[in-house]
């Protein structure tokens with residue numbers, strides 16, 4: 001329940017003594033709600049890890065000074081002047097200053113929330129057994145909006161949520177502030193998350209009524225001192241549903257007036273309200289197109305009403321229509337790129353990491369790099385809709401890293417998705433990263449003990465999209481479980497491998513969207529009877545007697561042409577296309593020869609088998625960890641891995657049996673036959 005903020009007592013007396021040398025007292029140079037939180041977090045954290053005697057000593061030596069720049073004494077200000085020039089808003093400095101044997105560790109920032117971030121960073125050093133003797137850390141967030149998207153409904157259910165029900169108790173709000181809200185805010189602040197969208201993208205307009213605004217305001221009040229702003233999903237047709245108007249046409253004066261008044265009402269209740277996320281004209285949601293208007297008209301109308309209050313609009317690019325069934329992967333690009341430069345300054349376009357929908361593996365979305373005049377936010381899914389819910393162990397930062405480090409070539413070599421979303425490439429004022437939350441009412445927050453790492457990792461990457469999945473796994477394990485090398489090493493390896501493993505047993509070689517219909521759990525490559533063509537798995541794998549895969553190259557849908565030439569050429573050419581995306585971009589014969597010399601059929605079958613074998617290895621590794629993990633978590637993971645193993649076999653058997661009807665080939669040696 002404590003997530004990565006376990007603050008586990010350090011048992012080695014020598015290590016404790018070493019830390020102790022540097023942290024004999026904490027002095028705050030000023031007071032504010034945020035700084036009080038920072039101070040008590042630091043004291044409690046240190047006390048928990050280093051023992052009770054903390055704070056008894058009143059020696060003026062070896063102290064930690066906490067406070068923002070303006071509160072420091074002149075001497076410190078002078079010493080830190082140049083460092084301050086290097087940090088941005090919300091950044092922090094942790095520096096050891098030594099003068100005549102007197103040692104001071106200063107944790108400071110331009111604002112209070114920066115100090116809180118600095119405190120969590122300092123505690124992380126001890127949590128992960130790092131030295132704090134001579135520190136010189138200067139760090140700032142690389143994106144402005146680091147936000148969770150809760151797909152939570154007002155009735156307490158969570159769309160694509162696998163960890164219980166919503167943590168927002170609308171019935172008891174605004175009076176009852178559940179301790180969970182505070183724990184949630186703390187956890188988010190500890191990784192630099194500074195925003196939360198409380199309700200589902202498939203929104204209910206009721207959230208914008210006075211009854212709910214009062215409840216939203218209570219949450220905003222709770223989160224404020226942790227640096228977290230509250231945002232809402234606005235349902236585009238709200239003026240009709242709750243405003244009594246006949247239309248939601250964004251050019252209608254009555255509609256504009258209604259939204260203006262709504263914004264005034266929201267900001268009166270929540271002065272620092274963040275703004276709106278909008279899913280419009282997608283999957284049946286209302287939007288400007290219902291009135292013959294376009295995304296720009298809709299987004300800019302809302303942007304105008306929020307602008308005087310400092311609010312923003314995150315307009316989602318997740319659109320695809322049944323009227324253009326040629327290739328769903330191309331639609332968001334086709335619909336949005338022509339609007340580049342037309343959105344108001346306070347609009348960000350929120351783009352999913354890949355062009356289809358949060359698959360175990362997708363190439364990066366071609367919109368990244370293609371809209372130079374519009375800030376694009378990236379949207380990742382933290383909840384595992386297509387990746388085994390909260391049952392399968394999958395460490396998603398590996399997926400995030402793969403996408404963020406993809407080179408779009410939009411400005412020549414090195415224009416990675418990470419640089420585009422952090423606004424570096426086209427110098428955008430706004431930048432951001434959104435993650436669809438995997439949080440619920442389950443005791444352990446996320447359903448699977450390891451799913452917490454995906455929330456953690458998302459936050460760390462939103463702060464710095466260039467961090468490595470490797471380092472994130474390492475710190476999370478140390479903070480959440482143990483610093484024992486015999487534990488950290490093998491389990492870190494297991495986590496880093498886990499995403500490739502799930503790709504192997506679900507969708508190897510670029511296959512995608514072959515999950516069972518609707519719920520997306522388990523295999524369903526045979527489904528072909530759904531009303532919309534692009535809802536059917538057969539639309540995506542196109543297996544037939546000739547072969548398998550979706551031809552998106554120049555001989556097919558030409559989706560490859562949406563990428564910059566360097567990438568387009570690569571994806572287009574069967575020989576150059578990375579095999580991880582092979583069947584995403586090409587339809588190939590069953591006996592096509594893979595790089596390892598195997599036929600496509602044999603290679604595919606062996607990869608499914610490899611996925612199964614890898615889960616088996618994960619089980620064996622975990623089983624050796626009993627000594628390092630508490631009984632509850634040890635058993636939970638053990639039981640979940642057992643299910644994962646059975647389901648990896650299910651995936652292998654179902655997919656291979658199904659595809660075998662077309663390939664008409666036997667399974668190669670090494671692939672187990674379905675029982």
Ligand code: GCU
Nearest residue numbers: 159160201202279318357385
């Ligand atoms: C997926 C998901 C939906 C969700 C949608 C979205 O299609 O299955 O539940 O609403 O993505 O991102 O809007």
